[in-house]
Amino acid sequence: MDGFGGTTLRINLSTEEIERTPTDPEFARSWLGARGFVSKILYDEVPRDADPLGVDNLFIVTTGVLTGSFCPVGSKVGFGCISPATNGHADSSMGGHLGPELRYAGYDLIVMEGIAAGPTYLYIDDDTIELRPAGDYWGMGSLELEKRMKKDLGDDFQIATIGPSGENGIVFSCITHDFGRQAGRCGVGAVMGSKKLKAIAVRGTKSLPVHDLDSMYKLTYDIIQRTKTHPNMAPWQKYGTAFFVGWSNERGCFPTKNFQETYHKDWEKIDGERLVEDCLVSDKACFGCWMNCGKYTRARIPGKPDTYQEGPEYETIALVGGSCAFTDINHVAYANHLLDDIGMDTMSGGSTVAFAMECYQRGIITKDDLEGHELRWGNIDDFEHFVRMIAARRGIGDIFARGTKGAAEALGRGTIDFASQAKGMEFSGYDTRWYPAQLLSYCTCDIGAHHSKSWTITTDIELGRDTIEGKAEVVIYLQHIRPLFDTWSCCRLFWGELDVTPEEHVDSIKHLTGWDVTLEECMRVSERVWNLNRAHFIERNGGPGRKFDVAPARHLDEPIPGGPAEGKVVGRENFEAMLDDYYANRGWDEDGNPTREILDDLGIGYAADNLEKLGFLGKPIPGGIPKVRGRELKPKAM
Amino acid sequence: MRIEVKKESCTGCRLCEQICTICHYKEINPKKAAIAIEPHFPEPGIFEPKICVQCGICAKECPIDAIHLEGEAYVLHADECTNCGICVEACPFGVLYTHADVPTPLKCDLCLKCTEVCNTGALIVVD
Numbered sequence: 001m002d003g004f005g006g007t008t009l010r011i012n013l014s015t016e017e018i019e020r021t022p023t024d025p026e027f028a029r030s031w032l033g034a035r036g037f038v039s040k041i042l043y044d045e046v047p048r049d050a051d052p053l054g055v056d057n058l059f060i061v062t063t064g065v066l067t068g069s070f071c072p073v074g075s076k077v078g079f080g081c082i083s084p085a086t087n088g089h090a091d092s093s094m095g096g097h098l099g100p101e102l103r104y105a106g107y108d109l110i111v112m113e114g115i116a117a118g119p120t121y122l123y124i125d126d127d128t129i130e131l132r133p134a135g136d137y138w139g140m141g142s143l144e145l146e147k148r149m150k151k152d153l154g155d156d157f158q159i160a161t162i163g164p165s166g167e168n169g170i171v172f173s174c175i176t177h178d179f180g181r182q183a184g185r186c187g188v189g190a191v192m193g194s195k196k197l198k199a200i201a202v203r204g205t206k207s208l209p210v211h212d213l214d215s216m217y218k219l220t221y222d223i224i225q226r227t228k229t230h231p232n233m234a235p236w237q238k239y240g241t242a243f244f245v246g247w248s249n250e251r252g253c254f255p256t257k258n259f260q261e262t263y264h265k266d267w268e269k270i271d272g273e274r275l276v277e278d279c280l281v282s283d284k285a286c287f288g289c290w291m292n293c294g295k296y297t298r299a300r301i302p303g304k305p306d307t308y309q310e311g312p313e314y315e316t317i318a319l320v321g322g323s324c325a326f327t328d329i330n331h332v333a334y335a336n337h338l339l340d341d342i343g344m345d346t347m348s349g350g351s352t353v354a355f356a357m358e359c360y361q362r363g364i365i366t367k368d369d370l371e372g373h374e375l376r377w378g379n380i381d382d383f384e385h386f387v388r389m390i391a392a393r394r395g396i397g398d399i400f401a402r403g404t405k406g407a408a409e410a411l412g413r414g415t416i417d418f419a420s421q422a423k424g425m426e427f428s429g430y431d432t433r434w435y436p437a438q439l440l441s442y443c444t445c446d447i448g449a450h451h452s453k454s455w456t457i458t459t460d461i462e463l464g465r466d467t468i469e470g471k472a473e474v475v476i477y478l479q480h481i482r483p484l485f486d487t488w489s490c491c492r493l494f495w496g497e498l499d500v501t502p503e504e505h506v507d508s509i510k511h512l513t514g515w516d517v518t519l520e521e522c523m524r525v526s527e528r529v530w531n532l533n534r535a536h537f538i539e540r541n542g543g544p545g546r547k548f549d550v551a552p553a554r555h556l557d558e559p560i561p562g563g564p565a566e567g568k569v570v571g572r573e574n575f576e577a578m579l580d581d582y583y584a585n586r587g588w589d590e591d592g593n594p595t596r597e598i599l600d601d602l603g604i605g606y607a608a609d610n611l612e613k614l615g616f617l618g619k620p621i622p623g624g625i626p627k628v629r630g631r632e633l634k635p636k637a638m
Numbered sequence: 639m640r641i642e643v644k645k646e647s648c649t650g651c652r653l654c655e656q657i658c659t660i661c662h663y664k665e666i667n668p669k670k671a672a673i674a675i676e677p678h679f680p681e682p683g684i685f686e687p688k689i690c691v692q693c694g695i696c697a698k699e700c701p702i703d704a705i706h707l708e709g710e711a712y713v714l715h716a717d718e719c720t721n722c723g724i725c726v727e728a729c730p731f732g733v734l735y736t737h738a739d740v741p742t743p744l745k746c747d748l749c750l751k752c753t754e755v756c757n758t759g760a761l762i763v764v765d
Contacts, residue, residue, distance in 0.1 A: 070656055070666055097652070104667060147680055155677060156669075179679045205737065207659075207667035217660050224653075224755050237758070281683040283758065285651035290757035292649035296683045308680045 001025050002211040003065060003513035005106045009129065011122070013195050014055070014114030016131050023108045029515060032525050033064025035091040035486040037109055038080025039529045042089055043536045043607070052084035052187075053169050053194040061102070061110040061200065064489020068100035068208050068287075070220050071508035072227075072494035075099060075286035077160075078486065079183045081191040085171040085348070085403050086424040086448040088537040090186030093486050095286030096178035098202060101158040105204030116196035121149075124202045125157075134198040139164060141341035142176035143309075145199060153201055160200045163343020165391045166193035170401040172348035172426070176340055180296065180310020181286070184345035186425065186447055211514035219507055224290055227498040233291065236497060237283065240293035241314035242272030248318065252565025253431045253438075253457060255323045257361075257377060258354040259420045259554060262431040263563025266327040270317055274329040284310055291493065299333035301380065307337035312346070318429025320350035324357060325377035335383055342391045348403060351426035353386055355404045355419055364413055369396040417553035422449035423537075432555050434568035435460040437471035440578045443549045444475070446533040452486070454478040459633055468574050470631075472581035477630030480526040487526060527629060528602040531586075531594050535607035538593065543616030545592030546583075551575055587625030589618035597625045639710045639765055641746070641753060643687045648760035650675050650685040654752035661751045663740075670737045672746040687760055690733045690746035696725035711748035716741070 001023060010019040031040050038060050050056035060080035067074045077099030083090035102108075105126050112122075116131065119138040123130045137145050142163040149159045159177065166173035166189035173189030174182040183189075210216055227233060235243050248254040249267040256264040268274065275295060284294035299307045312320065312332050320339070321332040339349045353375075359365045360375040367374060371394070373385045389397030399410045404419035404426055420427040425448025432439035441454035459474050481502065485492035488509070494500040506519045538545050551570070559569045583590060587598030595618035596608040611617040652675050655668035663670055673689040690712075697705040697712045704718035705725065714725075719742040726734045726743050735744040753761045 068666070070660060100668075104669065143680060179683075205667070205669040205739075207663075207665040207670070210666060213660065213664055213666070221657075221755070224757070228757055233757075282646070282685070283649045284685075285649035287651065288653050288656055289649075289651045290653055290755065292651065292758060294649070296679075298683070308683050 001028070002209045003069065003509070004028060005063070005103045005108045005208070007106050007108065009107055009110040011110060011112045011131070012114045013112055013116040013120065013131070013197065018129050028065070028108070030525070031529070032487045032522065033067070034062045034076065034078030034093060034489040035064075035483055036525055036529050037062045038078060038091045039089055039532050041111060042080060042082060043532050046082055048540050050082060052082045052087060052191060055115050057082050057191055057194070059112040059191050059195050059197065061112070063099045063103055063108050064487055065509055065513065066488045066490040066505070068103035069210070069508065069512050070216055070288070071490060071505070071512070072220065072223055072500050073286065073289040073491045074489065075288055075491060076486070076489040077102065077183075078489060079175060079188040081188055082540070083186040083425070083447065084169065084190050085187045087540055088423065088447070089533040090188060090447055091486060092183040092185045092188045093489065094175070094177060094181045094183040095289070095491060096158070096181035097287045098158040098160050098177050098200070099489060100287045101202045101204045103204065103208055104206050105202055106206050112195060112197070115194065119196050119198050121199040121201060122197065124200075126203065126205055137198050138167065142343045143179055143337070143341045146176070146179060149199060149201055154203075157201045157203045162189045162192050162198060163341055165343035166190055167198075168391060168393055168401070169194060170344060170390060170393075171403045171406065172345045172352065173343050174345040176343065180284070180294065180340060182340065182345065184347055185450055189343050210512055212511045216508060216511035219504065219511060223500055223504065227494070227500065228290070230498045232497045236291050236293050236493070239272030239276060240295050242275050242295065242312065242317055244314045245271035245317050248430065250564060251457065251461070252434055252560065252563050252568070255318050255420070255427070255429055255431050257325050258323055258351070258358040258418060259427070259431055260358065260561070261563065262433065262560050262565050264322045264325070267322070269327045270321040270329045270332050275312070275333070278329055279333050281308065286491065289491065291498070293493065297333050299330045299337060301330050301334055304334065307334055309333060309337040309340055312336040315429045316346040316350065319347050319354070319426070322429070323350055323354035324383060326380070327378055331380040334380060338384055338387055342387060344387070344391070347428060348426040349387070351420065352390070352400050352404055352407070353383055355407065356386060356400055358418055359411065359415060364411060364415060365396060371395060420552050420554065422550065423548055425449050430455075430457055431560070431565070433560050433570055434465045434565040436468050436570045436574060436578060437463070437475050439551055439555055439570050439575065440471060440582060441475050441478070443551050444479070444582060446530055446537065452492070453483050455482070462633060465568075468578050472578055473585050473631035474633050475582065476585055477632050479530055480523050480630055483529065484522055484526045487529065488522075524602070528604055531599060531602055532604050532607055534594055535599065535604070535611055538616050539610055539614060543591070543593055543614065545588070545616070546579065549579055549592055584621075585626055586629055587621065589621065591618070593618035595619070595621055595625060597621070601625065639748070639763060640692050641689055641748070641750070642762050642764045643689060644760050644762065645684060645686045647758045648675060648685040648687050649758055650677055653755045654687065654761060657751050657755050661749060670740055670744060672735060672744040673752055674735060688731065688733050689752075689761070691731060692748065693730070696729055696734060696745070699724050699728035705745070712745070713747045714742060714745040719743070
């Protein structure tokens with residue numbers, strides 16, 4: 001099959017059975033890859049009462065249609081499972097080189113079930129597939145282990161690992177690869193750890209079959225030459241995403257002290273310029289990428305060993321740097337290394353520590369809870385000690401190992417009001433109180449709060465930050481177009497930053513596969529995935545859907561105390577009105593339940609049957625569902 | 639003319655590997671490239687592109703003269719090569735590569751395509 005590695009693997013970790021089947025062309029076309037594959041497989045195969053960290057959850061490693069091809073830029077690999085943070089569909093992706101390597105070994109998709117008898121790693125060397133003992137590796141840090149496995153197996157193996165955090169089931173554990181790329185969100189590392197799977201090592205030496213290589217070559221070669229001189233190229237190459245630290249501060253959306261504030265007065269001490277000047281070792285790119293947004297750095301702190309890490313990127317600077325109120329980029333980079341090696345998502349990890357710091361500030365937790373330590377804003381020693389308490393689940397660390405929502409539920413005392421999370425996953429690094437569409441995006445996101453599925457800061461600015469009018473339709477469009485890149489398994493930044501059009505990406509797919517595919521067809525797949533994930537979430541957690549689309553009280557009620565967004569807040573009435581608008585534009589009823597009409601329209605009527613049995617099928621909408629769901633804002637809002 | 643490597647500018651993207659195999663084998667398969675990026679991580683944290691410097695030692699060592707100087711490049715002629723491996727052994731820079739599916743060593747012929755896509759100045763053409 002042109003464009004694919006050709007083989008799907010099914011691995012039962014309990015019985016060590018490995019089954020190879022040809023990747024189903026119809027399945028591939030219907031779901032396109034990565035996020036789409038995960039959505040369909042989880043929906044069809046995971047029992048609704050399965051414990052996310054139990055034997056019945058699946059752990060999926062997947063490429064998408066564009067992975068490993070010559071396009072802008074097929075570097076991604078996806079991971080899927082039921083999330084221990086949200087108890088819903090989880091898909092989390094990362095760049096680097098692992099996804100392409102899997103394709104070159106001949107594999108599109110690996111579905112793992114069961115739990116290994118003991119620590120194990122998956123070894124793939126072209127046609128050789130083995131489950132190997134990993135007792136010697138268990139307990140090692142992610143980065144430390146990658147170094148060790150490169151030594152044991154060779155530099156030409158691509159390796160993904162988990163750290164102690166994943167082994168211990170911390171719900172925001174990540175998967176690490178290439179000394180600094182992470183599938184960070186949704187707790188995919190915890191599920192990998194629950195399977196006793198410590199690492200994946202892959203070497204592939206085969207060619208990716210291409211339908212029309214000459215056309216693919218010409219298309220991408222021309223895009224490379226065209227984008228080299230794009231005005232965004234130079235700042236992205238120099239600073240990567242850290243470029244946006246000042247940008248967010250100026251716009252009053254930079255999370256500071258656990259979102260108590262949205263402007264960090266010392267932002268220039270932790271921004272991209274400081275990072276490059278004080279810490280940069282080298283620029284680093286994912287496979288096939290000519291924009292090299294990765295910044296490989298060295299952190300130097302007197303009294304501590306120097307650390308090497310990729311990043312911190314914007315999200316880490318926001319949620320570790322800003323939210324924990326650091327004022328030295330070396331401290332942020334050191335914290336980045338700590339979280340990477342221990343195996344925690346720097347976003348949810350940073351947010352969880354920041355949330356705990358606010359609990360400490362308010363006297364809700366004290367030194368007695370912290371083994372005699374403090375938990376002060378901007379203190380790297382306090383930060384490190386607390387992260388290690390969480391990773392080992394020592395004392396109160398066990399509570400915070402559940403993330404901000406789980407911790408707030410255990411702590412009580414109104415702490416849930418300042419836990420900036422939706423559905424159990426922490427907000428990305430943008431405050432929402434002057435950005436209502438971003439709040440709607442987080443709270444309706446199918447994996448929990450994550451900007452990758454809909455980032456609307458520029459949309460809010462374009463449409464007016466003090467209004468909610470017209471926001472819901474644009475959020476819906478973004479929730480289809482942005483996750484499409486996670487489905488194709490290519491980097492979104494060439495579209496977002498360098499003006500490579502979605503149509504050009506579709507042309508890449510055409511040349512690669514020979515499919516007569518259109519952007520419209522792909523957008524429909526993306527909408528199908530969104531609706532299937534919604535149905536799945538309701539089926540797992542009960543309905544109605546609306547009860548899960550909840551915003552933290554801070555973001556609804558608490559005006560921003562100072563800075564460029566002083567006094568701004570979304571307000572409950574506005575939020576509920578946006579939800580009404582959102583559901584109506586999605587073809588869902590006012591309770592947030594998908595209707596039969598929309599599910600039938602998208603070819604997933606079986607989900608309507610299941611919802612109906614549970615009593616959570618949306619009531620028919622008078623006049624029917626909207627013909628077109630979502631509205632593209634022009635000029636482009638990414 | 640030759641390709642000069644500035645390793646401090648290499649980002650490890652391997653676009654050079656990809657385009658090399660597209661142009662020479664009409665395939666996407668970085669393992670068949672005549673250039674390789676050697677990562678040195680986690681420390682010191684740099685990449686090292688390794689590509690033929692056109693020194694000609696392989697041509698001198700080839701027992702059947704299958705590597706010819708053409709213009710400024712030593713070009714390996716697949717139709718003459720017996721894949722004895724002597725050139726690979728002789729290369730002082732370790733930049734003649736092999737792949738199980740290719741019946742000859744993989745040698746840079748100075749087509750310069752890699753320099754056209756490199757966006758960081760890690761591979762530059764010098765006279």
